[in-house]
Amino acid sequence: KQEVTQIPAALSVPEGENLVLNCSFTDSAIYNLQWFRQDPGKGLTSLLLIQSSQREQTSGRLNASLDKSSGRSTLYIAASQPGDSATYLCAVIMDSNYQLIWGAGTKLIIKP
Amino acid sequence: EADIYQTPRYLVIGTGKKITLECSQTMGHDKMYWYQQDPGMELHLIHYSYGVNSTEKGDLSSESTVSRIRTEHFPLTLESARPSHTSQYLCASSEYIGEWGAFFGQGTRLTVV
Numbered sequence: 382k383q384e385v386t387q388i389p390a391a392l393s394v395p396e397g398e399n400l401v402l403n404c405s406f407t408d409s410a411i412y413n414l415q416w417f418r419q420d421p422g423k424g425l426t427s428l429l430l431i432q433s434s435q436r437e438q439t440s441g442r443l444n445a446s447l448d449k450s451s452g453r454s455t456l457y458i459a460a461s462q463p464g465d466s467a468t469y470l471c472a473v474i475m476d477s478n479y480q481l482i483w484g485a486g487t488k489l490i491i492k493p
Numbered sequence: 494e495a496d497i498y499q500t501p502r503y504l505v506i507g508t509g510k511k512i513t514l515e516c517s518q519t520m521g522h523d524k525m526y527w528y529q530q531d532p533g534m535e536l537h538l539i540h541y542s543y544g545v546n547s548t549e550k551g552d553l554s555s556e557s558t559v560s561r562i563r564t565e566h567f568p569l570t571l572e573s574a575r576p577s578h579t580s581q582y583l584c585a586s587s588e589y590i591g592e593w594g595a596f597f598g599q600g601t602r603l604t605v606v
Contacts, residue, residue, distance in 0.1 A: 483535065
């Protein structure tokens, strides 16, 4: 059974720092992996999608990498800003049934 | 920009009432999902659909029901609301053979009093 783990569960850093959020999964038979952000009480906004054949994707200050064989993905946020404060979730989409399997999220606070 | 809509955004309702949470998407996606999420907690899949006339229960037991009569529409119904149903309900959709991943609505925050 696929398990997705996100470390750390919470992170608080000063504005301007570069930071890395981690996501690991136990079953490498994934179709793709997706990173989301969720603001309090809101829905989820898709940030980046990495196909299983890809190694990384970039969007602005965000860079997500995927090492499928080792079951790991990282989300790199450059030059963090207070507006980046949110919960970041990763989800894998399984090859077998296209189900989304979720991590518990990392709650990020960027201090001004 | 994702075109998936949930209504209402907020709902406060009395115990015992029947409610339907609406979810519509205009992207022609085959797969649709309903998640339940308590504040600060994980997402739990309660229902999903592979396409028209296809519905399945998710990992979390739920007293709600769903229907999928049209591709774009995936409503969730609670026949008799209870305070334990108070939560946020998130609807999502994805392509069946996904290249673009999943898209989410803004959620419905339900409070049963």
